[in-house]
Amino acid sequence: MTDTPVLDIxxxxxxxxxxxxxxxxxxxxxxxxxxxxxxxxxxxxxxxLKILSxxxxxxxxxxxxxxxxxxxxxxxxxxxxxxxLVRQEPEIVPHxxxxxxxxxxxxxxxGGVVDFKQLRAEAKALLVECGFDGLLDLDAQGDSFxxxxxHIVEIARALKPGVKVIAFDEPTxxxxxxxxxxxxxxxxxxxxxxxxxIYVTHRLHEVMAxxxxxxxxxxxxxxxxKETTATTPDDVVRMMVGRDLSYGFSRxxxxxxxxxxxxxxxxxxxxRDISFQIRAGEILGFAGLVGAGRTELAKVIFGEYHRSAGxxxxxxxxxxxxxxxxxxRASIGFAPEDRKGEGLILVRSVMENASxxxxxxxxxxxxxxxxxxxxxxxxLIKSLEIKTPSLEQEVGKLSGGNQQKVVLARWLAxxxxxxxxxxxxxxxxxxxxxxxxxxxDSLAQSGIAIMLISSEMPELLALAxxxxxxxxxxxxxxxxxxxxxxxxxxxxxLGQRAA
Amino acid sequence: xxxxxxxxxxxxxxxxxxxxxTRFVGAENLSLIIALVLLVALIASQTPFxxxxxxxxxxxxxxxxxxxxxxxxxxxxxxxxxxxSVGSIxxxxxxxxxxxxxxxxxxxxxxxxxxxxxxxxxxxxxAIITYLRVNAVVATLAxxxxxxxxxxxxxxxGRPIGVLDQNFAWLGSGRILEGGGFPxxxxxxxxxxxxxxxxxxxxxxxxxxxxxxxxxxxPAAARLAGINLNRMKFYIFTISGALAGLAGVLVxxxxxxGQPASGTQGLELEAITAVFLGGAILAGGKGTIVGTMLxxxxxxxxxxxxxxxxxxxxxxxxxxxxxxxVAVAIGQWRMARAEKAQARAAAATGS
Numbered sequence: 001m002t003d004t005p006v007l008d009i010x011x012x013x014x015x016x017x018x019x020x021x022x023x024x025x026x027x028x029x030x031x032x033x034x035x036x037x038x039x040x041x042x043x044x045x046x047x048x049l050k051i052l053s054x055x056x057x058x059x060x061x062x063x064x065x066x067x068x069x070x071x072x073x074x075x076x077x078x079x080x081x082x083x084x085l086v087r088q089e090p091e092i093v094p095h096x097x098x099x100x101x102x103x104x105x106x107x108x109x110x111g112g113v114v115d116f117k118q119l120r121a122e123a124k125a126l127l128v129e130c131g132f133d134g135l136l137d138l139d140a141q142g143d144s145f146x147x148x149x150x151h152i153v154e155i156a157r158a159l160k161p162g163v164k165v166i167a168f169d170e171p172t173x174x175x176x177x178x179x180x181x182x183x184x185x186x187x188x189x190x191x192x193x194x195x196x197x198i199y200v201t202h203r204l205h206e207v208m209a210x211x212x213x214x215x216x217x218x219x220x221x222x223x224x225x226k227e228t229t230a231t232t233p234d235d236v237v238r239m240m241v242g243r244d245l246s247y248g249f250s251r252x253x254x255x256x257x258x259x260x261x262x263x264x265x266x267x268x269x270x271x272r273d274i275s276f277q278i279r280a281g282e283i284l285g286f287a288g289l290v291g292a293g294r295t296e297l298a299k300v301i302f303g304e305y306h307r308s309a310g311x312x313x314x315x316x317x318x319x320x321x322x323x324x325x326x327x328x329r330a331s332i333g334f335a336p337e338d339r340k341g342e343g344l345i346l347v348r349s350v351m352e353n354a355s356x357x358x359x360x361x362x363x364x365x366x367x368x369x370x371x372x373x374x375x376x377x378x379x380l381i382k383s384l385e386i387k388t389p390s391l392e393q394e395v396g397k398l399s400g401g402n403q404q405k406v407v408l409a410r411w412l413a414x415x416x417x418x419x420x421x422x423x424x425x426x427x428x429x430x431x432x433x434x435x436x437x438x439x440x441d442s443l444a445q446s447g448i449a450i451m452l453i454s455s456e457m458p459e460l461l462a463l464a465x466x467x468x469x470x471x472x473x474x475x476x477x478x479x480x481x482x483x484x485x486x487x488x489x490x491x492x493x494l495g496q497r498a499a
Numbered sequence: 500x501x502x503x504x505x506x507x508x509x510x511x512x513x514x515x516x517x518x519x520x521t522r523f524v525g526a527e528n529l530s531l532i533i534a535l536v537l538l539v540a541l542i543a544s545q546t547p548f549x550x551x552x553x554x555x556x557x558x559x560x561x562x563x564x565x566x567x568x569x570x571x572x573x574x575x576x577x578x579x580x581x582x583x584s585v586g587s588i589x590x591x592x593x594x595x596x597x598x599x600x601x602x603x604x605x606x607x608x609x610x611x612x613x614x615x616x617x618x619x620x621x622x623x624x625x626a627i628i629t630y631l632r633v634n635a636v637v638a639t640l641a642x643x644x645x646x647x648x649x650x651x652x653x654x655x656x657g658r659p660i661g662v663l664d665q666n667f668a669w670l671g672s673g674r675i676l677e678g679g680g681f682p683x684x685x686x687x688x689x690x691x692x693x694x695x696x697x698x699x700x701x702x703x704x705x706x707x708x709x710x711x712x713x714x715x716x717x718p719a720a721a722r723l724a725g726i727n728l729n730r731m732k733f734y735i736f737t738i739s740g741a742l743a744g745l746a747g748v749l750v751x752x753x754x755x756x757g758q759p760a761s762g763t764q765g766l767e768l769e770a771i772t773a774v775f776l777g778g779a780i781l782a783g784g785k786g787t788i789v790g791t792m793l794x795x796x797x798x799x800x801x802x803x804x805x806x807x808x809x810x811x812x813x814x815x816x817x818x819x820x821x822x823x824x825v826a827v828a829i830g831q832w833r834m835a836r837a838e839k840a841q842a843r844a845a846a847a848t849g850s
Contacts, residue, residue: 302723304722304723323727324722324723324724324725325725325726325727327725328724328725329725334723336723341717341719341720342717342719342720342723343720343723344717344720345712345713345716345717345720345721345784346716346717347716347717347784347785348712348713348716348784352709352712352713356709356710356713356721356724356725356726357724357725359706359709359710360706362706363705363706366705366706366707367704367705367706368704368705368706368709370704410724
C-alpha cells in the first residue's frame with residue numbers, strides 16, 4: 001500500500017436551484033486504499049460521485065486525477081482519464097448478450113465487423129478476473145439478467161483497461177450475502193493491485209468490513225475523514241446524523257395464537273412443495289440468496305404468478321387467489337421490491353398512490369368521494385410521518401424513504417391481515433430505515449401477519465420472530481429468533497444444512 | 500432525517516378566481532388559451548368573415564365530431580394505449596345509422612344502433628388487444644383498414660345512403676336558443692359539451708377514471724394494486740368505440756347521408772393530435788379532457804381560418820401532420836424538463 005494520492009479533491013462546491021448540494025469539500029483518495037463515503041440521503045454523496053464521473057459540472061474547486069485536472073470532464077472523458085463508476089442502477093441493453101452489454105460502445109471489431117470471438121474471450125477474461133465467473137452466462141440476453149447479474153455486467157465494464165479509480169454506488173443493494181463476499185474479495189484484489197476504490201453505501205457493517213478510511217458527509221459538508229480501524233459504527237452514525245441514534249433495533253415478541261396465513265404444499269415454476277404458517281402479530285423472515293425464488297414466492301401468493309399446486313388459507317379459510325385483486329380481497333397486501341417499477345405510479349399524486357388499492361371502498365356508485373379519500377389518507381401520512389408538501393405532490397418527487405412509506409400507506413389503508421414486504425428498506429437511508437423498522441414492528445403489534453423478505457441479515461435478525469431460508473425451490477424449517485445468527489442462515493442459504 | 504427541498508413545493512390553493520380557473524384548466528393548458536387568442540386575432544385581422552355568426556356556427560358544428568372522438572381518445576391515451584380505428588368506426592356507424600333511419604324509419608333506433616355498432620367494434624378491438632395480446636397500435640391499425648372495408652360492405656353497393664328525415668338532420672345542423680340576432684347554439688355542440696362534461700367527471704372523480712390514470716402511469720404497479728388491466732381495456736376501448744359511433748351518427752345527420760368514408764376519414768389523426776396538444780403524453784398517465792377540448796377548439800379554429808384564407812386542402816393536410824409532430828414534441832420536451840427537475844431534486848436529497 002502506498003500513500004500517493006491518486007484522486008485529489010480540492011475545495012469542490014456545487015449548487016442547484018434553491019439547494020446548496022456541496023460546499024468546499026477537500027480530501028484525497030490514495031492508491032491501494034478503499035475509501036468509503038457515508039452520509040444520509042441529501043448529504044451529497046451522489047452529487048460528489050456525479051461530479052467525479054463527469055455527469056455534473058462543479059461550480060468551484062478542482063479535481064485532480066493522477067495529477068491531471070479533470071474538474072470539467074464529461075462522462076466519456078472522466079472514463080478515459082481512469083475514473084469508473086459502478087452505478088446503483090446499471091443501464092442494460094435488453095436484447096443483446098451479456099458479452100455485448102459489457103463491451104457496449106467499445107465492441108472489438110475487425111474491418112468494421114464485430115469480432116464476436118474476441119468479444120467473448122475478452123468478456124470471459126474480465127469475468128474471471130472479477131471472480132464472477134460462473135454467475136453470468138455470456139450469451140444470456142440483457143432482459144433476463146437478475147439485479148445481481150446487471151451489477152456484474154456494470155462492474156466488468158468498469159474494470160476495462162485504464163482504470164485508476166473505481167467507485168461503487170450502493171453495490172450490494174441487489175446482491176446476496178454470497179455475492180457480497182465475492183464483491184469484497186474483488187475489492188480486496190483491486191486494492192492489492194494498487195487501485196483506489198471508492199465505496200458508497202448506507203450499510204455501515206459493510207463500511208466497517210471493507211474500508212480503510214471513511215469520509216463522512218452531512219448536508220454537503222465534510223464532517224470528517226476517519227481511519228476505519230480507529231472508529232466504531234456508533235461514532236460514524238453520530239457524525240452522520242449529528243446526534244445519537246441507537247444503531248441496533250430490537251422488538252418485543254408480539255406473536256399471538258391464531259394462524260393468519262397458511263401455505264400448504266405450494267408448487268410453481270420456481271418452487272417445489274412450500275409450506276409455512278404465519279400467526280397474528282408475527283414477523284416471519286425469508287432469507288436466501290438473490291434468485292432463490294423469494295420474490296417469486298411473494299408474487300405466487302399474491303396471485304401475480306401462477307400456482308400449479310397447493311393451498312393458501314387466510315385465517316383458516318381457503319383463499320382462492322388467481323390475481324392480485326383476489327389477493328387484496330383476501331386481505332393480503334404486497335409491497336414489492338422494485339418500488340419504482342412495480343410499487344408506485346411516479347407521475348401520480350401521493351393521495352392516488354396511497355389510496356389506489358382501496359379505490360372502490362372510498363367510492364359510492366363508482367364515484368370517489370374526495371372528503372373520504374382525504375380522511376383516509378391524511379392520518380396515514382401523519383402517522384407514517386411522510387414528508388410531502390401536499391397530498392397532490394407527485395410521488396416521483398419524494399425521497400426514497402418517503403416513497404417506501406407511501407407504498408406502506410397504501411396497504412395500511414387496505415387494512416390487511418397479511419402483509420408481504422419484499423426488501424422494504426432497499427435504498428433507504430439510515431434514519432428512514434429505523435423509522436420503517438418501527439413501523440413494521442407496530443404493524444405486527446396491531447396483529448398483522450408479516451412475511452418479510454430481506455437480503456440484509458441484520459434487518460432479518462432484528463425484526464423477524466422466526467426465519468426461514470429459501471434454497472433450491474424449498475424452504476428450511478423455521479429458525480427461532482434466539483437460534484438465528486448470520487452463520488446459521490448463510491449455511492442454510494448455501495444449501496449446507498449440517499450447520 | 501431526510502431533507503426536503505423546497506424547490507418542489509407547489510402553490511397552495513387560493514381564493515383568487517384567476518387561480519381557480521388556472522387550476523381547472525391546468526397551468527400547462529394556459530398556453531393553449533393564449534395560442535387560441537393569438538390565432539383568433541390573426542385570422543380576424545385577415546378576414547372579416549371569421550366573426551360572422553354563420554362561420555362561428557360552422558366551427559361549432561365541425562368541432563363537435565372531432566371533440567367526441569377526442570373525449571374517447573383522451574381516455575385511451577391516458578391509459579397508455581392508442582386507438583387509430585376511430586375514424587373507421589365512425590364510418591361504419593354513419594352507414595348503420597343512415598340505413599336504420601332511411602330503410603326502417605326510426606330516428607332513435609338509428610342513433611342507438613350507430614352508437615351500439617361503435618361499441619361492438621370497440622369490444623372487438625379490446626378482444627384482439629387482450630386475448631391475442633396484440634399491441635394496441637397494431638391492433639387498431641388492422642381494424643382501421645378492416646372496419647373501413649366493413650363500412651363499404653354494409654352500405655348497399657358501397658354507396659352513400661341518403662337520409663331525408665328532418666328530425667335526424669336536426670341533430671347535426673339544428674340549433675337552439677336562436678333568435679333576436681343571436682344565431683343560436685348548434686345541437687351537436689351541446690351534445691359534445693354534455694359528453695365532455697361527463698367525460699371530465701368520470702376521469703377526475705370515479706374509480707374507473709383514476710384507475711385509467713394509474714394503469715397508464717405504471718401498469719405493473721396498477722395490477723399489483725388490484726386493478727384488472729384486461730377488464731379496464733375492455734371498458735376503455737368500448738367507450739372509445741361508442742363515442743366514435745356517436746361521432747359517426749353526427750356525420751350522417753350533418754351531411755344527410757350515411758358515408759362509408761368521406762367525412763370520417765382521417766378523423767383519428769385530428770383526435771390524436773388534439774389529445775397530445777391538450778397535454779397528454781404517449782407513455783400514458785397524463786392528460787385531461789379539459790386540455791383535449793381546448794386543443795379541439797384550437798384545431799377547429801385553425802382549420803376554419805385556413806379555409807377562410809383560401810389555403811388549399813393539400814397544404815392543410817401537411818399542416819395537420821406537422822401539428823401532430825409539434826404536439827408530441829412539446830409533450831416530450833415537457834417530460835424531459837420535468838425529469839431534469841426531478842433528477843435535480845433527487846440529487847439534492849441524495850441517492
